[in-house]
Amino acid sequence: MSPLLEVDGLVKRYPLRRSLLGRTKESFTAVDEVGFRLERGETLALVGESGAGKSTTGRLVLRLIEPDAGNIRFDGTDLRTLPAAEMRRMRLRMQMVFQDPYSSLDPHLPVGDSVGEPLLIHFGTGRKERERRSAEMLDKVGISTSALQRYPTELSGGQLQRVAIARALTTEPAMIVADEPVAALDVSVRAQVLNLMRDLQEELGLSYLFITHDLALVQVIADRVAVMQQGRIVEEGTVADVFAGPREDYTKTLLAAIPDPVPRSMRPGGARMRIRSD
Numbered sequence: 001m002s003p004l005l006e007v008d009g010l011v012k013r014y015p016l017r018r019s020l021l022g023r024t025k026e027s028f029t030a031v032d033e034v035g036f037r038l039e040r041g042e043t044l045a046l047v048g049e050s051g052a053g054k055s056t057t058g059r060l061v062l063r064l065i066e067p068d069a070g071n072i073r074f075d076g077t078d079l080r081t082l083p084a085a086e087m088r089r090m091r092l093r094m095q096m097v098f099q100d101p102y103s104s105l106d107p108h109l110p111v112g113d114s115v116g117e118p119l120l121i122h123f124g125t126g127r128k129e130r131e132r133r134s135a136e137m138l139d140k141v142g143i144s145t146s147a148l149q150r151y152p153t154e155l156s157g158g159q160l161q162r163v164a165i166a167r168a169l170t171t172e173p174a175m176i177v178a179d180e181p182v183a184a185l186d187v188s189v190r191a192q193v194l195n196l197m198r199d200l201q202e203e204l205g206l207s208y209l210f211i212t213h214d215l216a217l218v219q220v221i222a223d224r225v226a227v228m229q230q231g232r233i234v235e236e237g238t239v240a241d242v243f244a245g246p247r248e249d250y251t252k253t254l255l256a257a258i259p260d261p262v263p264r265s266m267r268p269g270g271a272r273m274r275i276r277s278d
C-alpha cells in the first residue's frame with residue numbers, strides 16, 4: 001500500500017520586505033525543499049529547534065497555508081490541485097492538535113459541545129447524535145461524561161488537551177498533525193497524554209506527524225524521526241538508528257541536550273500510567 005502521506009519539494013517563503021508597489025523584495029525561506037513519507041499507523045517525529053520550520057511544515061501539509069512549491073499526496077490524492085470544497089472534505093481526515101488546547105476550544109461552549117461541533121459544521125448532525133458522539137469520544141480519551149457540561153476554564157491543561165484530541169477524533173481522521181501537543185503541559189501529565197496518543201493510535205490505526213523541539217519525547221512516541229534545521233530536513237531514519245548513530249553534528253548536539261535519564265514511565269514499554277479524568 002502507498003504511504004498515507006507523501007510530501008516532496010515543499011517550499012514556503014515569507015516576505016521580509018516589500019517594495020512600494022507591494023511586491024516582495026526579499027524573502028525568507030521558512031521551509032526549504034522538504035520531503036518525507038508517513039506510513040499508515042506510524043508516527044513520524046519532526047524535530048528541531050525553535051524556528052526550524054516545523055510548524056510551518058505541519059500547516060502546509062494540511063494546506064492551512066499554501067506552499068510556494070512542492071507536492072503533497074494524502075491517501076493517493078494530490079492535495080496541491082484539490083479544489084477548496086474537496087480540500088475541506090479531505091481535512092476531516094487530517095486533523096491538527098496544537099500546543100495550546102485553549103486555542104482549539106471555544107471558551108464560551110461546554111466542552112461536550114466543542115467536541116461535537118465538527119459534526120455540526122461538516123455534516124449538520126443533530127444535537128442528540130452529536131451528544132452521543134461527544135460522550136463516546138470523551139470516553140475514548142479518558143474524560144468522564146460528567147465533564148461534558150463543563151467549560152474549558154474548569155478543566156486542567158491535561159484534561160483540555162484530551163478534549164482537544166477528542167474533538168480532533170470526531171471526524172474519524174486517518175492522520176493527526178500534533179504540533180508540540182505536550183509542551184505546555186506539566187511534566188507530570190505529559191506521559192499520560194503521550195500514552196493516550198499511543199493507545200488511540202493502536203486502537204484506531206492513526207498516523208501521527210508529531211512535531212516537537214524535545215528529542216526526549218521522540219523515543220517515547222515515534223517510529224521514525226526527521227530532523228529539521230533552518231527549513232531543511234538534515235537527517236531522517238528510524239528512531240532506533242538515529243539515536244544509536246546520528247550522522248549529522250546537528251542531531252548529535254540535539255541528542256546531547258536531552259536531559260538524562262528519560263523517566264521510566266516515559267520509556268517505551270515502561271510503566272504506563274492509566275488515568276481516568278483527574
Ligand SMILES: Nc1ncnc2c1ncn2[C@@H]1O[C@H](COP(=O)(O)OP(=O)(O)O)[C@@H](O)[C@H]1O
Nearest residue numbers: 014015030048049050051052053054055056057
Ligand atoms: N506568518 C509568518 N510570517 C513570517 N514569518 C513566519 C511566519 N510564520 C513563521 N515564520 C518564520 O518562519 C520560521 C519557521 O517558523 P516555524 O515553522 O514556526 O518554526 P518552528 O515551529 O520549528 O519553531 C521562523 O523563523 C518564523 O519566524
Ligand SMILES: [Mg+2]
Nearest residue numbers: 054055056179
Ligand atoms: Mg512551532
